[in-house]
Amino acid sequence: MEISERKKLILKAAVEDYIDTAEPVSSKGLLGRLKLGVSSATVRNEMSELEQMGLLEQPHTSAGRVPTAAGYRIYVNELMGQNGVSQEEAQVIAENLQQPNDASDRLVADASKLTSRITALPSYAMRAAPGEVTVQRFELVHIDQHTFIIVMLLSDKRVENRLVTLPTPIQQEILVKLAALFNASFTGKPESDMTTALITATERAAGDTAGLTAVIAGFVIEILMQTKRTHTIVSGASSLLDHPEFRDVEKAQRVLGYLANEQELRNLPAPDAEGVKIIIGPENIAEELKDSSVVVAKYDAGDNMQGIIGVVGPTRMDYSRVAARLSYIAGGLARALSMGIPIGLEEITEGNDDDGR
């Protein structure tokens, strides 16, 4: 069905008015926002037709009208303007994300917190399940007779470590030898390939009878397993209560309960490409989110460092604003993650790369 230009204007105005006020919008109330030279009766007729088309609805007969999910969908797809990010906001985002040389997990957590703060909505972030993480490099750092550190550089550029204390004394030489052997036999192999056979073979090669090889291999496998566990972060959950649609505790509880469940969160849809995905109310598969909306962006920093960051909020949400901020933050996060450039490097790189900034 075709929607006339005027209907579009009215729908747009209705959605935006509702976003601002959280109150059903009346035909008269829209007159101020619309600059059409028509009366409220005309607007009323148009709204009535928009209702028949399923884009607006009335909470009850004699109330104003409220956008339906379909109405929001058309607004999001066709009517909403591109919202930019203000100078000040860009500043805040830059300050929060451009702490270089922070551990990547912390950066993602910070980005999530920041998103929540800027959008005033609960935010979630998770690293994409890495295809298959392998070890790129091993190192064993000898500390003392009983203690050493396992350091592993993973294929997604994360560095993992464990401090190990053993009751039996360990010579530095055997650690050096073992590290070399591990680098030879385990690098590039996924956790599933680290079979007992491989471990005992390595053990034999090391001439190790005390089982040290097996112990370290155990650690390695465990660390790799842990990295598989896609870690999910939720920030600012309580900001949900600031929005009038969640004054109803039952409703808030449903959504907050959903957010507290990592398992569930992982089932949320992700944007296919670089863009931002918007899921409006009943479009959500999860029952708990049927009257909430989700806006989610993808970040991709190469080297397998990718993931999603999103917010959950009422269907009455300033989609344009939220989407713009989310996409901006996702971009900043990707940049922060991919640059390994440390503090004070400017002095060194001076004259090396000339894109300034």
Next chain:
Amino acid sequence: MEISERKKLILKAAVEDYIDTAEPVSSKGLLGRLKLGVSSATVRNEMSELEQMGLLEQPHTSAGRVPTAAGYRIYVNELMGQNGVSQEEAQVIAENLQQPNDASDRLVADASKLTSRITALPSYAMRAAPGEVTVQRFELVHIDQHTFIIVMLLSDKRVENRLVTLPTPIQQEILVKLAALFNASFTGKPESDMTTALITATERAAGDTAGLTAVIAGFVIEILMQTKRTHTIVSGASSLLDHPEFRDVEKAQRVLGYLANEQELRNLPAPDAEGVKIIIGPENIAEELKDSSVVVAKYDAGDNMQGIIGVVGPTRMDYSRVAARLSYIAGGLARALSMGIPIGLEEITEGNDDDGR
């Protein structure tokens, strides 16, 4: 003022009834719980006196009575029984905390989650501000021409690392040299001692003109600064809404807002000794918690690894239950943190230590 034995029994029964039902308790309702052979009128008289003593109060003239903060305090100090931890709960706690060789931050986070789940209350945990963290050991792991890893063993037994990528090529030999120099000049020194003078001295000793020393020193200082930032974790905030006293969104918002603020959380009192500290309603300094209670336990795993773990909930809270669980979890956490014993070590240590278990 002296409280008669019977008054104590009645106060105890009243508190426990209120904890169970969340409803003001009536004189008649207590008859079932009390096995005294007296009538409701007698109980009524006693309750009236307990009210005059400020231990009970009436929401309004013709309602039952509710314990006051002072009433809870006496209950907590004198009347409440020692609550144990059930077999099954001990099992769950053990399973969740005895994943050895997990990174310590993750262990604390898991303990907080677990606490929230078991108490059905929001839980927070934080590492105590370490007196002054110093570096115990440096290592620089050469990866390729442009990349290396900084590994630092800190005085509180945490291991920190950073992956560094530089545009200028780096020889392995210079890294080895630098690591030795760093170990010589920086170990045991707090971040505040790492002055420019020290750094340039080291730089000169290394014969380093490219400023690599300064770059690494920059990282080291930043990592030490970050470790100072006592990290706070809050889990299960939304479970607050499950309790009837927080059906009032305003009230829930206040407490949740408080919990979301790391700064504030750090001002919460901590238990002096190993025990559990209970802060009841108005005893809280923070305005937002004036009608909530806090139960908090300390964990101490030696080597500067200590901190607190607590819950926040309604003043009507099963203090005995919560305190028992909290103290049990804190103990388990301390044990998990202090043992560096890895998986599968039993085979090696066999016959080495004989405390069985």
Next chain:
DNA sequence: TTTTAGCACTCTCCTAACAAGAGTGCTAAC
């Protein structure tokens, strides 16, 4: 054909009034 003015109609929201119910406080008897 489209727009507009006018007006009846509907529904919510607020308030007041009222009855029912729960629990106490007090008094007088045990």
Next chain:
DNA sequence: GTTAGCACTCTTGTTAGGAGAGTGCTAAAA
């Protein structure tokens, strides 16, 4: 010191009525 009995108080839920906001429809105007 304890108890039965009863009046009193306060909450809670229900009902009724009036005000207000906004629509839907009709008939006239553009």
